[in-house]
Amino acid sequence: MHRVTIADVARRAGVSTATVSRALSGGRKVSSDVAERVRAAATELGYEVNPIARALRVSRTDTVGMVVPSIRNPFFTALVESVEHALGADGKELLLCDAQSDPDTEAKRLDALVTRNVDGIIVSPCHGTDSTAAVQRTAERLPLVQLDRFVGGTSTDWVGVDDMAAMRAVLDHVRAGGARSAAYLGARLTNSSSELRHAGFGRHAEEFDLATDPQWTLLGDYSVEWGERAVGLLHDAGQLPDALVCADDLIALGAVRACRTRGIAVPDQVQVTGFDNIEFTRLAEPPLTTVDQPTRRIADEAVRLLADAAGGGSATRDAAHVALVPKLVVRDSTRAG
Amino acid sequence: MHRVTIADVARRAGVSTATVSRALSGGRKVSSDVAERVRAAATELGYEVNPIARALRVSRTDTVGMVVPSIRNPFFTALVESVEHALGADGKELLLCDAQSDPDTEAKRLDALVTRNVDGIIVSPCHGTDSTAAVQRTAERLPLVQLDRFVGGTSTDWVGVDDMAAMRAVLDHVRAGGARSAAYLGARLTNSSSELRHAGFGRHAEEFDLATDPQWTLLGDYSVEWGERAVGLLHDAGQLPDALVCADDLIALGAVRACRTRGIAVPDQVQVTGFDNIEFTRLAEPPLTTVDQPTRRIADEAVRLLADAAGGGSATRDAAHVALVPKLVVRDSTRAG
DNA sequence: AATTCGCTGGCAATCGATTACACGACTTGC
DNA sequence: GCAAGTCGTGTAATCGATTGCCAGCGAATT
Structure with missing residues (x-):
């Protein structure tokens, strides 16, 4: 077995390889009967350009x-x-x-x-x-x-x-739902999303007059486990805020779960929000309010x-x-x- | 700017391209001082082989x-x-x-x-x-x-x-947990896993003397939605089996969820099992018993x-x-x- | 009728590596 | 001392496509 090359097509169509190339990838005009012959030969032989060879020549790999x-x-x-x-x-x-x-x-x-x-x-x-x-x-x-x-x-x-704007929408919403205080369950500020969401939370919590507390800002990683653990820390420390604003859905899923195991009612006792709108948010109990990333x-x-x-x-x-x-x-x- | 080629390295090291190639990808022996010179030249120029050119030559793309x-x-x-x-x-x-x-x-x-x-x-x-x-x-x-x-x-x-063996383990387990009857929530038999798991369920339910019923075999697709819907169908039809054996975790997650919204106790009233051991199985309420795919x-x-x-x-x-x-x-x- | 133009198609170079073959120098064996 | 082998290196072909340049040819222009 041997891969069909442009030379095979050329031979079959009785033209040069240059013509075949032009006929197929249409760089320049080719008379219509020749083009037809080439196309016929190509399909008969089952020719397909070799992307490697082309890439080498044109330095583009698609x-x-x-x-x-x-x-x-x-x-x-x-x-x-x-x-x-x-x-x-x-x-x-x-x-x-x-x-x-x-x-x-x-x-x-x-x-x-x-x-x-x-x-x-x-x-x-x-x-x-x-x-x-x-x-x-x-x-x-x-x-x-x-x-x-x-x-x-x-x-x-x-x-x-726009992470900031998103946070604003989140806080506006939980405020409208009656929250007077909020905690932020986030990820360590090692990347821009983490920073912006965190900053957005801080800025807009103030704007909407939501009480915050340094002890209510917990930074870990984007995982369900961290969400669960963070709620544990918060709960053990005593008083809970009215809202848990999470930096992503995984954290929020963990948070909701921890709330249920600890008998904290969501959303009546605390409201919880996520971020990203991954598919599994629908699966939480209760389903998560979150920010949809398009x-x-x-x-x-x-x-x-x-x-x-x-x-x-x-x-x-x-x-x-x-x-x-x-x-x-x-x-x-x-x-x- | 111009990408460094093997020719540049050759020139710099005062040898031929063949020698460079051999020195670097070590096809054949090269005297150690030349090898050294070549390596030096290569690193100084920051040379890296062009995988496209190599692929064209050796027809292997890694x-x-x-x-x-x-x-x-x-x-x-x-x-x-x-x-x-x-x-x-x-x-x-x-x-x-x-x-x-x-x-x-x-x-x-x-x-x-x-x-x-x-x-x-x-x-x-x-x-x-x-x-x-x-x-x-x-x-x-x-x-x-x-x-x-x-x-x-x-x-x-x-x-x-081994899907069959896995199903056997699942049924053995739910039987040991006291189940006397079981339903199968699966996916339409359009691929081998679906078929084998379904077949495995049938065969081993018999082996372990678990009661089944054609109406308790529901085939849809691998999704949370289907899991929820299937439980709905089962529940609405009346009597529930002791176990819901699901063809994958997504279905099982949906099933568990539907059970909770309908007030069916898991595992006390029905046991539920999944398949695949995806990460979110831990997240279900209660966490899912499932088959781990290595x-x-x-x-x-x-x-x-x-x-x-x-x-x-x-x-x-x-x-x-x-x-x-x-x-x-x-x-x-x-x-x- | 001679020149120019436009259009098609072929020749051959090219992309950057690998490698068969050739060649010279040097070792080894008889 | 000369044939045979070894070893390291260079020359050039090769992988399969694209494309610059040139040649031929018919039509158009003067």
Whole structure:
């Protein structure tokens, strides 16, 4: 067995390889009868261009790389799915890498992608500062857009949601539901989302006159376990706030669960909110009020930016920061206003 | 800017490109001082081989493709993560595709992977018969191993768990917990796992003398919604069995949830079991008893088989079917024996 | 009728690596 | 002392496509 090459098609159609190439990928005009003959020969032989050979020649692979902090997190899974979908429309493929929440692994993955000549990279950096160097270096070599999170000190494209605005909507909502005080169950401030959500909570709690307390700000990681543990700490310490504002849905799921095991009524005794709107929020008891991240739109936007960057000279363009405004999804873990 | 090529290194080190290639990827002996000079030149210039050019020459890309039915399903996500991990150890990359549970999309993805010269393919076919043609065709061109599910009529490698044995363990367990009757909440029999788990349920329910009823066998899809709906149907129809054996965790999560909203006590009134041991099983109320799929081992085995197939002439080897025996994970949705 | 133009199609270079083959120098054996 | 083998290195072909440049040819222009 031998893979069909362009030379085979050329021979069969009685033309040169140059003509076959032009007939198929239409760089230049070819007379219609020749084009027809070539197409016929190609289909008869079952010819398909060899993307490797083409990539070597034109230095373009029609592949984009994506690096996420953890594929375990359903939010990133949803993002990956959306990106895959958006790329499919452009006839591009996705090379997916998992950074395992480790900046070193992340850097390695980024390098590997550059080496592999992907056309562009979509990355959600796992760390706000430790990821900077690798992201910066990568961005100098290739079109790169950051998704959801971003690192400080670089000027690359970014698309995500307005975390501050989202927090404002959350606090507005729990306030309307009668809360007078609120705790923040978040993640250590190692990346931009964590920081912005935390900052948003602080700023808008003040705006809406919600009582807070340094002891009510608990920072761990994005996991169910941490949510459970945090509620434990809060509960054991005594007085509970009227609302538990969580930095993501996993934490919120943990929180709700801990509330139930400890007999704390949600939302009557405390209201709980999440962030991301992953699929399992519906599954909580009660279903979580949360902030919907429009992953489809985020992905579309990212792919568009990447295409733009690949088209226009990258040096001339200004970096675009696209912040979509997320919607609050009200379910039963909060009281209706 | 200009990418550093092997020629640059050669010039710098004062040798030929052939020597550079040999010095770096060590095909044949090179005198140690030359090797040293070459290595020095390479690092000074920051040279890295161009994988595209190499791939064209040696027709090997060090990339394997993976196609899963749905990246939304946490079980497959876990599988992907494990495969990524296993490949990383071999210095290979993963090209991930989502078939969106559609055999046509799946076929397209498989073709795309073949065209892209991946070294091998790992696929969990979405349909037991509709996926056959594409899988077969692909397997004729490349090393291919099926994961978890497999299609009929092909003789490719496969690795997964022994679904029948798992079902036996499940039924043994619920019987020990006092169940005398059981319902099966499954998925339509469109793929091998669905069939085997269903068959396993039937066979071993008989063995353990658990009462069943055609009306207690409900087949839908792998989703939380279906689990909820199925319990609704069962409940509305009147009498409930002592155990709800679910074909996967998503269904089980839905089932448990529906039980709670309808005031059916789990596990006292009915025991509920899942399958896969996805992360969220711990989150259910009560946490789910389920069958653990050893994704790490499955992935390792798959990668090993792929490597073997790539090494030995594919024609000579017999197809290997590796069925790992899964462990039952007992949590609180069933009664301790 | 001669020149120019436009259009098609072929030749050959090119992308960046790997590797078969050749070649010279040097060792070894008889 | 000469043939045979070893070893290290260079030359050039090769993988399979794309594309700059040139040639031929018919139509259009002067």
